[in-house]
Amino acid sequence: MAETPDNDWVARFADEVIEAADRYRPGKPIVCASGISPSGPVHLGNLREVLTPHLVADEIRRRGVPCEHIISWDDFDRFRRVPATVDSSWSVHVGKPLSSVPAPPGSEHANWADHFRAPLIEALAELGVEFRGISQTAMYTSGAYTSQVLLAMRERQRIDAILAEYRTRPKQAAPAQRLSADEAAMSALALEGSGAADEDDGTGIGGYYPYKPYCQVCDRDLTTITGYDDATTALTYTCACGHSATVKLSEYHHGKLVWKVDWPMRWAYEGVAFEPSGVDHSSPGSSFVVGGRLVDAVFGGTQPIGPMYAFVGLQGMAKMSSSKGGVPTPSQALGIMEAPLLRWLYSRKKPAQSITVSFGQELQRMYDEWDALTSRVSAGAAAPAELAAYGRATFTVSAGRLPETPVRLPFGTLASVYDVTTGQPEQLLRVLRDVAPEADIPSLDVLRPRLDRAARWVTTELPAESRTQVRSVPDVAALAGLDDTQRAAIRLLLDGLDAAWSLNGLTTLVYGVPKKLLGLPMDVKPTPELRAAQRSFFVLLYELLVGRDTGPRLPTLLLAIGADRVRELLTPPGQ
Numbered sequence: 001m002a003e004t005p006d007n008d009w010v011a012r013f014a015d016e017v018i019e020a021a022d023r024y025r026p027g028k029p030i031v032c033a034s035g036i037s038p039s040g041p042v043h044l045g046n047l048r049e050v051l052t053p054h055l056v057a058d059e060i061r062r063r064g065v066p067c068e069h070i071i072s073w074d075d076f077d078r079f080r081r082v083p084a085t086v087d088s089s090w091s092v093h094v095g096k097p098l099s100s101v102p103a104p105p106g107s108e109h110a111n112w113a114d115h116f117r118a119p120l121i122e123a124l125a126e127l128g129v130e131f132r133g134i135s136q137t138a139m140y141t142s143g144a145y146t147s148q149v150l151l152a153m154r155e156r157q158r159i160d161a162i163l164a165e166y167r168t169r170p171k172q173a174a175p176a177q178r179l180s181a182d183e184a185a186m187s188a189l190a191l192e193g194s195g196a197a198d199e200d201d202g203t204g205i206g207g208y209y210p211y212k213p214y215c216q217v218c219d220r221d222l223t224t225i226t227g228y229d230d231a232t233t234a235l236t237y238t239c240a241c242g243h244s245a246t247v248k249l250s251e252y253h254h255g256k257l258v259w260k261v262d263w264p265m266r267w268a269y270e271g272v273a274f275e276p277s278g279v280d281h282s283s284p285g286s287s288f289v290v291g292g293r294l295v296d297a298v299f300g301g302t303q304p305i306g307p308m309y310a311f312v313g314l315q316g317m318a319k320m321s322s323s324k325g326g327v328p329t330p331s332q333a334l335g336i337m338e339a340p341l342l343r344w345l346y347s348r349k350k351p352a353q354s355i356t357v358s359f360g361q362e363l364q365r366m367y368d369e370w371d372a373l374t375s376r377v378s379a380g381a382a383a384p385a386e387l388a389a390y391g392r393a394t395f396t397v398s399a400g401r402l403p404e405t406p407v408r409l410p411f412g413t414l415a416s417v418y419d420v421t422t423g424q425p426e427q428l429l430r431v432l433r434d435v436a437p438e439a440d441i442p443s444l445d446v447l448r449p450r451l452d453r454a455a456r457w458v459t460t461e462l463p464a465e466s467r468t469q470v471r472s473v474p475d476v477a478a479l480a481g482l483d484d485t486q487r488a489a490i491r492l493l494l495d496g497l498d499a500a501w502s503l504n505g506l507t508t509l510v511y512g513v514p515k516k517l518l519g520l521p522m523d524v525k526p527t528p529e530l531r532a533a534q535r536s537f538f539v540l541l542y543e544l545l546v547g548r549d550t551g552p553r554l555p556t557l558l559l560a561i562g563a564d565r566v567r568e569l570l571t572p573p574g575q
Contacts (some may be wrong), residue, residue: 007385010392014059016305017274023272024302024469029066032057033239033275033304034131035263038073039098040083040118043327045278045312046120046356051346052276054129061397069131072272075099076256078221095220099137108551110535114136123330127339128399134270141253148265148299150250152210152257154230155298156260159261160208161203168287192469202258213247213255215239221255263299264291268301275304276351290537309351315358328359336363336457338449341370345394359461374408405450407439414447414454416552419468420560421454427560433470434559435503460556468551470561471569475544479572489513489537490570497563506555513537 021030032053036046053069054055060067079101082090093101103111105360109115124131139145152159166279185340200402202210210226227237233249255344257265266272268481281287292303336359349355358366375388376382395401413435421427425444431541433441458467482490492513500509512522514533524530539549545566551557558566 001161007350008388010055010059011388012349013274013307014063017056018060018065020275020305022301024272025064026273029068030057030060030274031148031270031272032060032067032069033072033270033272034069035275036078036117037071037098037118038113038120039074039077041327041328041329042116042120044314044333045327047330048309048312048346048351048355049130049276049278050120050124050131051127051343052307052351053274054131055347055392055525056274058392058398067088069129070134070272071131071239071483072134072136072266073113073117074136075117076140079112083163093257095218095222096570097214097219098138100219101444107377118327119331123334124226127330127343128396128402130396130398136256140256143253143259146250146253148269149211149257150233152261152298153228153233153249156202156208156210156554159210159294159298160202161289162297163203163260166290167201171332185418187412194307195401201260209259210261211249212258213237215241215243216245216247216254217243259453260287260290261294263287263301264295264301264303266407267291267295268299272302272304272490274306276307276309278306299455308352310354312355312357315356328357333357333359336453336461337366338405340404341367343402344373344389347392348389359457363461364410364412364415364458367490369498371408371410403449405447407446408450409436409439409447411450411454411457413553413556414451414470415458415462417560418451418455419458420470420552420557423458430561431556435502435556435570437502468546469491469555470546470565471544474569474571475547476573478544479570482572485517486540487572489517490572492516493541494567495544496572499560499567501559501563503555505568506558510538510541510554510558541570 017030018033024245031330034050034053036042042518050071056069059071069414075098077098079093079096079098081094082088090101098113099111101110103112103115107115109118121133155543162430184322196421202212205534211225212221213223213238214221218239218241220239220241223237224239225237227234227236227246228249234246235249235252235253235371236244236246240246252356256262267275277288288303288306291389295301295303309436330342345357349524373382373386377387382390393402394404409432414432417428417431417435420432429441430443432444432447441447493509496509496513500506508522512536514530515524518533520530526534541554542549542551543560545551545557552560561569
């Protein structure tokens with residue numbers, strides 16, 4: 001086997017997982033797992049929960065080792081709160097399983113869980129993520145987990161004793177890791193309030209029970225177990241709605257294990273070898289730590305390899321939260337990012353490193369970085385870890401090579417031209433051919449899907465004040481008020497327009513006009529005086545053409561406007 005680069009985290013985890021699986025589950029397919037609660041919009045932070053095990057599972061498959069990626073849909077979790085965007089009447093459903101709550105108004109889906117799960121499934125297909133989905137509603141209500149539930153109830157004293165160690169344990173520092181200052185700060189925030197006492201672990205006034213029934217009458221989990229008989233599995237509960245009942249737990253399938261017991265039960269049931277979790281689940285006394293004790297002591301399984309992953313943030317947003325709303329989803333990201341680019345943003349960073357995604361101007365820089373990497377790969381100049389991350393971004397074992405844009409122009413160029421031409425296909429094609437005469441652009445189709453991503457970014461993400469509105473008529477007052485130097489600069493530009501009508505030619509022209517006015521040769525190195533003169537000239541052109549002091553790159557803007565209209569907008573009265 002080729003030596004794994006030190007910073008190729010995917011290959012490192014694949015090595016560890018294969019070795020561990022050979023020890024604990026020899027001869028069986030390796031299982032990598034994700035867990036997603038469809039309680040609200042599944043955002044880009046949640047996507048790391050899916051892509052981290054996906055990348056490891058795909059690497060294992062590349063080595064010819066059977067491996068399955070499962071996603072447990074936690075659709076049997078309780079509905080906790082009504083989002084601000086939904087009518088407050090939905091509060092009657094708080095406490096019900098997510099799969100029993102009606103979908104938000106206007107949705108085509110059968111229930112709340114399906115409404116938020118469906119867009120993620122579509123996005124994962126576009127990202128080339130192969131998985132087996134497991135509905136926890138289906139598993140619990142079918143009785144698939146009945147043996148595990150009964151076992152947990154028989155072992156409730158042992159479970160309670162293990163949990164008690166963490167209920168009384170003082171807060172501790174997280175295990176030593178090499179984290180940046182930002183990542184350490186996020187880990188510290190996650191530690192606040194960590195520990196078993198901060199989550200419902202089954203403790204109640206009726207004693208300790210690691211199971212929570214949903215009420216037969218109101219369908220909510222506002223229940224308290226008041227008695228249980230191990231021999232007959234008779235369970236008695238009362239509900240806040242006033243209902244009381246005795247059911248046979250061996251036959252009653254409308255309830256679930258509490259989270260800190262449910263998670264390790266699933267590890268053993270599915271034979272999970274790898275499952276990452278966020279810092280809130282990985283800190284001392286939290287679900288992953290306690291689960292490691294319970295999976296061995298109660299369920300006879302082994303705790304999976306489970307790296308902590310740091311938060312994913314949106315530029316200007318400290319931490320994504322579905323409950324607060326307004327968080328970007330994978331579907332929204334794929335509207336402005338090509339699938340390989342989005343995969344690369346996650347594959348290039350180790351799980352413990354935070355990721356910042358931008359829907360603003362920084363998106364252009366992300367595309368530029370991606371294109372630069374693509375060029376290095378094509379030239380055989382990429383570092384081993386870069387090459388590995390690029391390969392994982394563009395190809396998966398199950399989906400093959402992901403769709404890429406045949407003719408790549410810079411994202412910023414596409415966005416600027418789309419903005420200036422207002423997306424008119426004929427104008428768009430004309431300008432882009434002028435911008436990149438060396439590229440073979442028979443139609444706009446060869447620029448897709450990147451062109452479509454740029455168009456969506458302009459129309460949905462670019463603030464209205466940043467959109468480019470070319471003047472419909474000349475600013476006569478401004479043109480009449482030009483001083484002699486400004487008039488001379490405009491004349492030099494217009495005189496050279498026809499001969500320079502290409503992206504490179506116009507670039508040379510707009511930078512060269514101030515040099516001529518200062519009596520400098522065209523190949524002179526920039527000086528502070530020259531830079532100031534160029535900046536003043538650029539501001540003048542922007543104000544006369546678009547009514548602002550900034551805008552798209554001037555050569556691109558001139559090409560988009562067209563030579564005749566540029567002359568019309570820049571010619572002073574009487575000339």
